[in-house]
Amino acid sequence: MSDEFDVIVVGAGPAGENAAARVVRGGLSAAVVEEELAGGECAYWACVPSKALLRPMELAAEVGRLPGLHLGETDVGAILRRRDAMTANLDDSGQVSWITDLPAVFLRGRGRLAGPRRVEVTAADGSVRTLRARHAVVLAVGSRPVIPPIPGLAEAKPWSSREATSVRVVPRRLAVLGGGVVACEMAQALHGLGARETTVIVRGGALLERMEPFAGELLDASFAEHGIDVRYRTEITRVDRRKPDGQVTLHLSEGPPLVADQLLVATGRRPATEDVGLATAGLPERRAVEVDDSMRALGVDEGWLYAVGDVNGRSLLTHMGKYQARICGDVIVARSRGEWDDLPSMRDSADAAGPPQVVFTDPQVCSVGRTEAAARREGLPIRTVDYDMGRVAGASLLGDGYTGRARAVVDVERQILVGVTFVGPGAAELLHAATIAVTARVPLSELWHAVPSFPTVSEVWLRLLETYGL
Secondary structure (H helix, E strand, O other), X not given: OOOEEEXXXXXXXXXXXXXXXXXXXXXXXXXXXXXXXXXXXXXXXXXXXXXXXXXXXXXXXXXXXXXXXXXXXXXXXXXXXXXXXXXXXXXXXXXXXXXXXXXXXXXXXXXXXXXXXXXXXXXXXXXXXEEEEEEEEXXXXXXXXXXXXXXXXXXXXXXXXXXXXXXXXXXXXXXXXXXXXXXXXXXXXXXXXOOOEEEEXXXXXXXXXXXXXXXXXXXXHHHHHHOOEEEOOOOEEEEEOXXXXXXXXXXXXXXXXXXXXXXXXXXXXXXXXXXXXXXXXXXXXXOOOOEOOOXXXXXOHHHOEEEOHHHHOOOOOHHHHXXXXXXXXXXXXXXXXXXXXXXXXXXXXXXXXXXXXXXOOOOEEEEEEOOHXXXXXXXXXXXXXXXXXXXOHHHHHHOOXXXXXXXXXXXXXXXXXXXXXXXXXXXXXXHHHHHHHHHOOOEHHHHOOOOOOOOOHHHHHHHHHXXXXX
């Protein structure tokens, strides 16, 4: 087998897979290097299993909003088995076949930069193979969870998202550190599966602080209704755990210690750049790889290195990593042919507009573009328009007591949307229309002619525009 390829992709998660597929489509040869499972974090320990665990909770909530329907006892074992099926029982042979069928060469091992256009691959047996790229190397190594420097925390071996989404035995007493997406989703999922004493410890004053304030408020109300205890402006000062599988004691900045059977730490992620050889490319290690809008790493002689997905720190979302990878692959193909002319279609514009994001809790929280606060910080001339989604006919038909809220952030000079947020049961399916409107900068005068069907929740679009004055 040759050790020379047109492109070498380090990392076979969604971003790496898409980059490889794009360059092969353009006629280039590719090698894909992966140390763990082809398919990456999202397929086995994040997006897919977490949504598989959350979906039964969502359905249970929907049933509870409709009189005449009664939910039977939850079969936790069946839910976990379906989760396992959705993650292929951690067998990546299907994903490996998908890569080799591109066709690309798949190499199992740890990939590390070893100088210009070179990658060393260390296999499980310790053998090392050096690959050379004719055109480019693409880093798609993802991110790792952050463990805060709290005394005793690391020694207590807390769960990260991996352990939470691959749970085999649901703890009765669960403590969750963090108030972001992973913390909220897994607190609700595991609580519904049997973690009856679930406590969420939030350092700040709200859940989902990066989103519109009402998102965290509505989710907090849902948590309270279901018996999830949220403690704001609280810090863990020390963690004690005498046995690896024993109970864990959390000493808090306020109040008595909290005792739990398990602790989930969900305080963010960082790019996995500590040992990928960035120094051999002249870049600082342990930091996100800074890239331009074509995903080419800045500060690398001859421009042979690219970085897509979490590793570049732009947007730690699977769909955005895949989007970046498509741009990156097309750019590499164009440059290999000498055709690159800075085409706008080959440049990242979605990250700049504000990427779409969904929190799959009940209620669902989804947004695209800027929040009101972010738009004001940028000095944009904006006006916000809110609407109670429960007042839309389609929402009331979905169930009694439907509670939700929509917000549109309007640039009043350009008369376009620069941000949209929906919070409500099933609201995620509304988001793509908002993504098109924000990313494509559709004028409000044109958006008004996109008539929503009756009686759907999508009529909230009409209500938002009418409230604005159209």
